Amino acid sequence: MARRENPEINAGSMADIAFLLLIFFLVTTTMDVDSGIPKKLAEKTDVKPPIIKEKNIFQVSINRNNQLLVEDQAMELKDLKDAAIKFIDNGGGIGNPMPGMEVGTTCNYCKGDKDPESSDHPTKAVISVESDRGTEYGTYVAVQNELLRAYTELRNRLCQEKYGMSFTELEQAFKDSARKDESLRKKVEDIKASYPQIISDTDPTNVQ
Template sequence: MARRENSEINAGSMADIAFLLLIFFLVTTTMDVDSGISRKLPEKSEDTPEVTIKEKNVLDITVNRNNQILIEGTDFIQVSDLRKIAMDFIDNGGGLSAPKGDKPGEACDYCQGAKDPASSDHPSKAIISLQSDRGTSYGMYVSIQNEIEAAYNDLRNRLALQKYKVSYKEMLKEYNDNGGEKLKAKIDLLKDSYPQIISEPEPIK
C-alpha cells in the first residue's frame, strides 16, 4: 500500500489574519489621555508695582497629602462646602465708605454678603490662596479648582440676572456662537465685577 504524503499547510493567509488582528486591537484598545485644567495664564508684566495686601482680603485654602482641606489654617471642610465659603468671602463687601484722611475698603454696591469688616473689602480685592501638598491627589486638586471657579461663575450669574435678566452662562454661549461688541462689553463688566484672583504658592514638600 502506498504511503500517503503529508500535505503542506498553506500559510499564505496567516499574514492577512495577523494584520486583521492587529487592526482589531488598535481599534478596540483604549489609551490614557493626559487631562488638565483649562486656564489662561496672566500676561507677563514688565513693571509690577508693589501692592500691600490686607490679611483679611486673602482666603487661605490648604490641602494636605491626605486630601484634607483646611480653611484659614483652623477648620477642616469638605469639598462640597468650599463653593459657599468662597462665595461668602468674595461677595462679602466689607469695605466701608472712607472718612476724610482714611482709606479703608471701597464700598461694593452690588455685593450681597454679610459686610463683615473682618472679611474681604471688595470682590476686586478678594484673593483666594490655594496651596497643595506634593502628596495631594490630582483628582482632589481639580475638584477644588472646579468649586472655586464655580463660585465665581455663580456670582456672575446672579449679577447678570439682576442687570440683564439673562445668566452669565447663557451670555457666554451666545457670544461664542454669534459674537457682538455689546454682549462682550456686558460680559467684561461681569468679569470685572467679580474678577477671578487666585494665588497658588509652591506646593508643600
C-alpha cells in the first residue's frame, strides 16, 4: 500500500490572514478615554485684558489634601454652589454693556444682597480656580461641577421668569429645532449674556 504524504501548510497564506486580522482589530477596536469637562479655550489675542477689581473675583483654591479655600476661608464642597451664586448674583454695581448697548447698567434681575464689597454684576463676576499640583483630578472636576451648577441654577431661574421654561428646556428646544429657530436662538443668547459663565483656571501651583 502506498504511503500517503501529509500535505504541507502554506505558511505564506497564514501570515497574510494574521496581518488582515490585525488590521481588522485596529480598525474596529475602540479605546476608552478619560472623561472631563468640555470647555472652549480662549483664543490667543494681542489685546491686553481689562483690569478686574478684586471684589469682582471669587477665589477658589484647592490644596494638595483636596481641601477648599474660598475667599481665604475653609469651605465644604457642598456649600460651594450657594456661595458662588451669592457672589455672581450680588448685583452691587454697574455691569459691562449688554449686546446692543453702549453702556452698562445695574442688574435688575439679580436677587443678591447688592453688597458694595462684592461683585458689581454677573457680567463682571469672575470665578478663579487655583489647584495644587497634588490635587486629585476627581476633586478638581467636582469643584468645576459645583460652579457649573451655580450658573445653571441662575440661568434656569431667569429663563423661567422671562420665557416660562428653564434654560435647560430652552436649550433642548433649540437643539430639537436643529439650531434653526432664530427666536429660540435669541432667547438662549439673551440668558447666556445675562449670566455669562466666566471661570478662570490658573496653572497648578503649591497651594497651602
